[in-house]
Amino acid sequence: VKSRITAFQRVLIVQVFRPDRLESAMTNFVCEALGKRDIAPAPLSLQSLYENDTFPTEPILFLVTPGADPSAELQELAEMEVGRAGYHELAMGGGQNEIAIQMVRDAAEKGEWVCLKNLHLVTPWLQTLEKTLKALTPNKKFRLWLTSEPHIKFPSVLLQSSLKITYESPPGIKKNLQRTYQTWVANYQEGNLLKSQMMFILAWFHAILQERRTYIPQGWTKFYEFSYGDLKAGETMLSEVIAESKGAMPQWQTVYGLLENAIYGGRVDNEFDLRVLRAYLYQFFTSDVFQGITKLSNIIQVPKSDALREYQAIVGKLPDQDSPLFFGLPSNIDRSVQRFNSA
């Protein structure tokens, strides 16, 4: 049959007879037609973006989906490029318009960075911002970063004059872990075995929680906004727990409590989803996993190593396509998800 019908006809046939496989068929079709191995783009690097594509006179606008927040990564980049003192951040929407204008003027003069967040909350004011920008003759190092959710009243002039970047996370555990390790590379400290292991487990836990959102409503009942901020908070918190335990296994109850009640669990409002979160915690954060007796999600053995390269190698070997088994979900769940998406 394959030789007698075109690739696109194949997609059509799949749509008619097996709507629950349509998504895979379409992905295959696109890969074949474009000759690519994977349809998801390579992870975005703010650094190369900054070096190659940005200018002082052109604001950089991140179009974000709710829950995705580039500002933490931006801040890290800013610390490297202009230093902590040279980076100013302001979340709009609370009568700070005047302050924002002043901030932009000062920074443009001194060659510092400004990040104005949530512009969709202050669309009427954006024309004022636009005029201010036009009137500036900025320092060479000045950059204006903006974030906004898509909004119908966003002025088109400002849109046209900015570099637009959509910021949403490409799917898949592998991409997710790569993203996490990419942000960790700069400050990664080797020499603490327990910490390296703990960080890997946290990254895995984070990836599982985020990527489980592919499976709605079976996995999570809704799209919870687990974000980079949660990962960051988890990292800080676990580092402290490890420092306190002084080389011994940490107090698991403390870890569970903090991650469940203080960080990730705060986003979950459904009792059954909370149960899922708890079950993951009990599975991943145990001494057995650290000692390599139990594998993470039954597939990954946490290495007894503090070397960054070793962890990156493990992540690199993961398949591009997630299997529901990573999440502990039944293997036939794909069918309902694909049918859900094709409808």
Place this chain on the structure above:
Amino acid sequence: METANMLEVLAKVHESIDSIQKVLFGSGILTSKIENEATDLLKGNVPDGWTYLWADGPEAPTPWIRQFYKRADALRGWFDRIQKQTLLESHINMSDLFHPETFLNALRQKTARSQKCSIDELKLVSSFEQGKVTSPQAVTVVGLFLQGCSFDGVRLVDETSKENQQELLNLQNCRLAWIKNTESDPYSPNLVVNIPVYYTITREQLLCTLNVPNTGESNLRVIGGVAFFLSGSE
């Protein structure tokens, strides 16, 4: 109660369709209400006046009408059985009902009355085996669906065959009853896992939770997103 409600919805739907039709054929006058309802239907939404009467139905009008019809039709059977006083002995399919939670509550109140206790003293128990739930007020529920793992007739078990297994399993009869908090559960608590029961596979509305016997770790069932549904469609 259900029947009166059903008739009200039917009257409402009939009124809307009838008036739209009259306008179309030129024998009626277009009012803003009719216009709104017609626009809603054209856009593929269920008009507000309809959802006001039955809020838990599907979002698109065609399945909405279909689901409504299915329930209205089934209700005639319920009505018969109520008049013969055989309702609670027969097999009950809760997806026939517009408001399954009201049915569960009614059963709870009835049980409380015959046991002469308050409804707070009652808990819901279930079993798929004969002879485990023996309360005289027990009912037999049919047509539950299971998603997330397999079932061996009594217990939840791991999936057996990997590929091409149906995602939804139709379960056999389940005995359901309210019993006093002080009475013992049909199964010991460390053998069961607490499973949510939703109206439909969209998991938007929760009816209750049931303790179901399980094999293996209960955490794995939780992570696997195992759940029951009254109805196997949206």
